[in-house]
Amino acid sequence: MTAPGTDSDQATFSPTSPSGIVAGSQADLSWMEDVYKFFHQHPELSGAEEVTAQRIVKELEGFPDWEVTSNIGGYGITAVLENGDGPTVLMRADFDGLPVAEKTGVDYASTYSQLNASGERVATMHACGHDQHTTSLLGAMRILNEERAHWSGTVVALFQPAEEASIGAHKMVSDGLGRIIPRPDVCLAQHIVAGPAGQVYSAPGPVMTSSTTIEITLYGRGAHASMPHRSVDPVVLAASTVMKLQTIVSREVPPGKFAVITVASVEAGKANNVIPDSAKISLSCRFYDEELRQKCVDAIKRVVRAEAMAAGADRNPDFKFVGMLGATDNDQGVYDVVRPHFDSSFGEDSIEMEPWTASEDFSVIPKSFGCPYMLWTIGITPRRQWQRAESAGRLDIDIPTNHNPGFLPDLSTLQVSTRAAAVAILACLQSTWEQPEAEPHAMGAPVPTDEEIDAVAVETSLVE
Ligand SMILES: [Zn+2]
Ligand SMILES: [Zn+2]
Numbered sequence: 001m002t003a004p005g006t007d008s009d010q011a012t013f014s015p016t017s018p019s020g021i022v023a024g025s026q027a028d029l030s031w032m033e034d035v036y037k038f039f040h041q042h043p044e045l046s047g048a049e050e051v052t053a054q055r056i057v058k059e060l061e062g063f064p065d066w067e068v069t070s071n072i073g074g075y076g077i078t079a080v081l082e083n084g085d086g087p088t089v090l091m092r093a094d095f096d097g098l099p100v101a102e103k104t105g106v107d108y109a110s111t112y113s114q115l116n117a118s119g120e121r122v123a124t125m126h127a128c129g130h131d132q133h134t135t136s137l138l139g140a141m142r143i144l145n146e147e148r149a150h151w152s153g154t155v156v157a158l159f160q161p162a163e164e165a166s167i168g169a170h171k172m173v174s175d176g177l178g179r180i181i182p183r184p185d186v187c188l189a190q191h192i193v194a195g196p197a198g199q200v201y202s203a204p205g206p207v208m209t210s211s212t213t214i215e216i217t218l219y220g221r222g223a224h225a226s227m228p229h230r231s232v233d234p235v236v237l238a239a240s241t242v243m244k245l246q247t248i249v250s251r252e253v254p255p256g257k258f259a260v261i262t263v264a265s266v267e268a269g270k271a272n273n274v275i276p277d278s279a280k281i282s283l284s285c286r287f288y289d290e291e292l293r294q295k296c297v298d299a300i301k302r303v304v305r306a307e308a309m310a311a312g313a314d315r316n317p318d319f320k321f322v323g324m325l326g327a328t329d330n331d332q333g334v335y336d337v338v339r340p341h342f343d344s345s346f347g348e349d350s351i352e353m354e355p356w357t358a359s360e361d362f363s364v365i366p367k368s369f370g371c372p373y374m375l376w377t378i379g380i381t382p383r384r385q386w387q388r389a390e391s392a393g394r395l396d397i398d399i400p401t402n403h404n405p406g407f408l409p410d411l412s413t414l415q416v417s418t419r420a421a422a423v424a425i426l427a428c429l430q431s432t433w434e435q436p437e438a439e440p441h442a443m444g445a446p447v448p449t450d451e452e453i454d455a456v457a458v459e460t461s462l463v464e
Contacts, residue, residue: 013344013345016150017341017344018341018345018422018424018426018427018430019341019344019345019423021143021147021150021151021422021426022143022147022345022419022422022423022426023345025143025146025147025422026146027142027143027146027147028142029139029142029143029415029418032135032138032139032414032415032418033411033414035055035059035135035138036131036132036135036411036414037108038055039052039055039095039126039130039131039134039135040108040109040110040126040131041108041109041110041111041112042055042110042112043096043097043098043110043112043124043125043126043127044096044097044112044114044124045096045097045098045099045114045116045122045124046096046162046164046165046167046168047074047075047096047161047162047165047167047168048114049074049075049095049096049097049161049162050075052075052095052096052134053070053071053075053077053095053159053161056077056095056134056138056159057070057077059138060077060079060138063079063081063141063145065081065145066079066080066081066141066157067079067080067081067082069181072172072175072176072177072180073161073168073170073171073172073173073174073175073177074161074162074171074172074175075095075161076158076159076160076161076168076171076172076175076177077158077159078156078157078158078159078177078180078181079141079156079157079159080154080155080156080157080181080182081141081144081145081148081154081155082154082182083148083152083153083154084152084153085152085153086151086152086153086154086429087153087185087186087428087429087431087432087433088153088154088155088156088182088183088184088185089153089154089156089184089185089186089187089188089425089428089429090155090156090157090181090184090186090187090188090365090366091137091140091155091156091157091158091188091189091421091424092137092158092159092160092169092187092188092189092362092365093130093133093134093136093137093157093159093160093189093190094130094133094134094160094161094163094168094362095130095131095133095134095159095161096162096163096164096165096168097110097112097124097125097126097127097128097130097131097164098124098125098126098127098128098164099116099122099123099124100123100124100125100127100403100404100405101123101125101405102123102125102127102405103405103406104405104406104407104408106408110123110124110125110126111123112124112125125405127402127403127404127407128164128402128403128407129191129192129193129380129402129407129409130163132192132380132409132413132414132417133189133190133191133192133417134159135414135418136190136414136417136418136420136421137157137159137421138157139414139415139418139421140157140418140419140421140425141155141157143418143422144422144425144426150426151426151429151430153429154182155425156181156182156184158172158181158365160172160362160365163360163361163362166211166323166324166325166359166361167361168361169362169364169365170364173364173365173368177368178368178369183369183371184369184371185371185428185433186331186334186366186371186372186373186374186428186433187362187365187366187369187371187372187373187374188334188338188373188374188375188421188424188425188428189360189362189374189375190375190376190377190378190417190420190421190424191360191375191376191377191378192377192378192379192402192409192413192417193356193377193378193379193380193401193402194379194380194381194399194400194401194402194407195377195379195380195381195386196349196381196383196386196387197379197380197381197382197383197386197409197410197412197413197416198346198349198379198383198410198412198413198416199346199349199350199351199378199379200342200346200350200351200376200377200378200379200416200420201351201352201353201354201376201377201378201379202330202335202338202339202342202350202351202352202353202376202377203330203335203352203353203354203355204330204331204332204335204336205329205330205332206288206289206327206328206329206330206355207329207330207353207355207356207375207377208327208356208357208358208359208360208375209258209286209287209288209327209355209356209357209358209359210286210287210288210290210293210324210325210326210327210359211284211285211286211323211324211325211359212283212284212285212286212287212293212297212321212323212324212325213282213283213284213285213321213322213323213324214282214283214285214297214300214319214320214321214322215280215281215282215283215319215320215322216241216280216282216283216304216317216318216319216320217278217279217280217317217318217320218234218237218238218241218278218279218280218281218304218307218308218317219232219234219277219278219308219313219314219315219317219318220232220233220234220237220275220277220278220279220311220313221277221313221314222274222275222276222277223274223275224273224274225272225273225274225275228275231275232311232312232313232314233275234268234275234276234277234278234279234313235268235269235276235279236311237307237308237311237313238266238268238279238281240310240311241281241303241304241307241308242266242281244303244307245261245263245283245300245303245304246261247303248261248296248299248303249296252295252296252299253296257289257292258286258287258288258289259285259286259287259292259296260284260285260287261283261285261296261300262283262284262285263281263282263283264282264284265280265281265282266279266280266281267279267280267281283300285297285300286357286359287327288327288329288355289327290326290327290329293327301319304317304319305317325359325360325363325364326363326364326367327359327363328359328360328362328363328375329363330374330375331372331373331374333372334372334373334374334428335374337427337428337431338374338376338423338424338427338428340427341423341424341426341427342376342420342423342424345419345420345423346416346420353376353377356377358402360375362375363375371433372433374424376420376424378413378416378417378420379413380409380410380413381399381410382410383410385398385399
C-alpha cells in the first residue's frame with residue numbers, strides 16, 4: 001500500500017513489528033473505495049442509520065470467523081475475532097451522518113435526505129467523516145484477518161451509531177455491551193479532521209473537551225404586567241441568573257484553565273402585558289478537566305438555586321441534562337505503546353496532536369469497562385488545497401472543517417486511516433496490560449439516577 005505519508009520504502013521496521021506486518025500485508029483492500037462511497041452517498045441521521053447498519057452487516061459476512069452481534073443500543077454492531085492468548089483490543093468507528101446539504105461537487109456527493117425529528121425532510125451528509133472511520137475499521141479488520149498468523153489475542157471491532165447526538169456509545173453500553181463482548185484491555189478510536197492529507201496526530205492527556213448541555217427552568221409567579229408586586233418575575237430572575245453565571249469562569253476557574261459556560265438561549269414570556277410564570281435558559285459548557293467540570297456544574301446549580309431563592313421563588317429550578325460528554329483524555333500508557341509505531345509507519349507525518357475543542361462520546365465505552373483508551377486524528381485536506389490556503393494566510397477561511405458542507409476527505413487518506421487503525425491495534429496486541437483499578441460500571445445500566453445524571457448522557461435521540 002502506498003499513501004501520503006508512507007515511508008515504508010525506508011523499511012526501518014522489522015517485518016514482525018506492527019508497521020512491518022501492515023506494510024507487508026497482502027490483504028485485498030481494493031473494495032474499500034466502493035464501500036466508502038456507498039456510505040458517503042447514504043448518510044443517515046443519528047439513531048436512524050438503518051441502511052448503513054445493513055451494509056456494515058453485509059460487509060461483515062466476508063469475515064466468517066468473527067462473531068457478529070447487531071442491533072446493540074439501536075443500530076450498534078460488534079465483531080469479535082478470538083485468535084489465541086493475548087490482550088483484548090477494541091477499536092470503535094462511528095457511522096451516523098448530519099443534517100447538512102453536501103456542496104463538495106464530487107460525483108459521489110450525497111443527494112440523500114431523511115425525515116428529521118420534526119417530520120421535515122432534510123438533506124443529509126457525512127460531513128464529519130464517519131463514513132471514512134467505518135470503512136477504515138473494515139479495512140483494518142481485513143488486514144488483521146489475513147495476518148492473524150502474526151498476532152495473538154482478541155480484536156473487537158465496534159461500529160457505533162448516534163455519535164453526533166452524543167448518545168450512541170451510552171446506548172450500546174446500557175443495552176448490555178459488557179455482556180456481549182469480552183472485556184477489552186484497551187480501547188481505540190480515530191477521527192478525521194481538516195489538516196494536510198495523511199498527517200496522523202496523537203497526544204497523551206485531554207485532546208477533546210467534555211461537553212455539558214443543561215436546560216434550566218426557572219419558576220416564578222405569573223401576574224398582570226401592571227402588578228409586578230403580585231409576581232415573582234422569572235424574566236428578572238433569568239436576567240440576574242445569566243449575569244451571575246458569568247462570574248463562574250471569571251471568578252472561580254483558575255486563570256489559565258480552559259472552561260466555557262455559554263448561556264446559548266433565554267426564553268420567557270409570550271405577551272407584552274403578562275409576567276410569565278417561568279423562564280428557560282440553556283447552557284453549553286466545555287472543559288478538558290473533569291474535576292473542573294464537576295466543580296463548574298456544582299457552581300451552576302448553586303448560583304441558579306441561590307438566585308431563585310433571592311427572587312423569592314416558591315419552587316426550585318429544574319435542571320435537565322440534555323447532553324453530557326466526558327473529555328477525551330488519552331491514557332499515557334496507550335500513547336506510549338502506539339506512538340512509536342505511528343512514528344515508524346508514518347515518519348514525519350506522525351505529529352503531536354493539538355487539543356481539539358470538539359467533543360466525542362467514544363470515552364463512554366472504555367469508561368464502562370474501566371480500561372485505558374486513546375483517540376487520534378488524521379488530516380484529510382488535499383495537500384495542494386492546504387498549501388494554497390496556508391500561503392495565502394487563509395486556512396481558517398478556505399479549508400472546510402468537520403460539519404461544513406464542503407468537508408471532503410482526500411480519497412488517498414482512506415489508506416492512511418486504515419493503516420493507522422491496524423498499526424495501533426497490533427501495537428496494543430503486542431503489549432501487556434494491567435488489570436483495571438476501577439470496577440467496570442454501567443453494565444446494562446438502567447435509567448441513571450439523579451446522582452448519576454452528571455456522568456452520563458440521558459436524552460434519547462430526537463430521531464425516530
Ligand atoms: Zn461531528
Ligand atoms: Zn465526528
